[in-house]
Amino acid sequence: MQTNQAKRAVIILSGGLDSTTCMGIAQAEGYDLFPITFDYGQRHKVELENARQVAAHYGVADRHKVISLGFLKEFGGSALTDESIDVPDMTKEQDKSESEVPVTYVPGRNLLFLSIATSYAEVTGAEAVYIGVNALDYSGYPDCRPEFIHKVEEVMALATRVGVEGVPMRIETPLSEWTKAQIIREGMRLNVPYHLTTSCYNGQKEACGVCDSCRLRLKGFAEAGEKDPIPYI
Template identity: 75%
Template sequence: MTSQAKKAVIILSGGLDSTTCMGFARESGYELYPITFDYGQRHRIELTNARKVAEFYGVAERFKEIKLGFLREFGGSALTDDNIAVPKVDVQGEIEESEIPITYVPGRNLMFLSIATSYAEAVGAEAIYIGVNALDYSGYPDCRPEFIDKVQEVMALATKVGVEGKPITIETPLILLSKADIVREGTRMGVPYELTTSCYNGEEEACGECDSCRLRLKGFAEAGQTDPVPYKSR
């Protein structure tokens, strides 16, 4: 009798980090179940990129796009409120991490993980991959190890598989990697970075000036590589 293949849900934004998570999950032998979220984000181009990544990995038929447009109605973030400008980062300056930036979307990862948990339990997945990072990141509170640990505890209490002693695990393979190490690992695994987008402004060409672009460019530069996506400014 052949054993049933193990499954993992991947929270896939179409960006560098989440796409690298697809690579890690594939390398670990999981069947991939990607899920992305349309929350009215300014950079809606990432939804198209997420689908392209799912197609690259041959799992387009499992790709789920979940509508969460009410987050735009809530606002409170430069990513969901057109009246709040996406900040630019000085090319020569350091990425500022002392304050939580205006690009933080209230409750986003908490909601994403909750929905991904429901999807994982429904399809019999034993893991959820999310591309949070606690080193080269924008200072979001929902990217920290403490946050992941607490959500993991709640998932074990709130799910049927959890109370039966088979809890779904949250996998965070990038959480202690630098952006450069993420790029190196993704390149090693053949992750299709040319299909990804990270820019918060959501245009065909990345701006090269927002926090996300600067972090991404910093990672490629420190890894000794050239980012394959087009930029207006590098």
């Protein structure tokens, strides 16, 4: 790890509400920000431009890395990477049980994200990797659970030079136990630029308002007593 420097953190930045809130929290906690964004062939590519705008807002556009993981689109298996699988309309009655993993789950996504972010963190001398996973409003994704994060953190300690030298990096999940309303309230307190974010899985300039991600976002703003600043169809 480098010495005589401000503490540093890598932020996995999608351009969405949760990851942008992580940017605000990490900044408030005194970290120099090193955002990293992944282009994995997602149908909502508009979020990549949102991530660039968020990085610019925080004055770290020069450090912002956008990494191509296009093979995830080639693999498919998710409504977010395979155009033949429809993004569910959550305003219609859904048959999916609460224990069933939704079709918007992207196999291996967060495992890959955290592995690559760990590499960026070690090179830049960062002591933490922030990721906006949530164990409450997490849509049933297995790679958002605390058990998953803890196991990856254990692997990071074994697989990195800083880890074997006794100063392992941490995975910070500040939103893990918060409702969407709590996340939004904290973001508003920190002046997080929600107007620059998107949450819509359908990837339109105006959010659809009916996919699972839009519904969670709208519900969160309503419960927080705030107005969502982005446009909806």
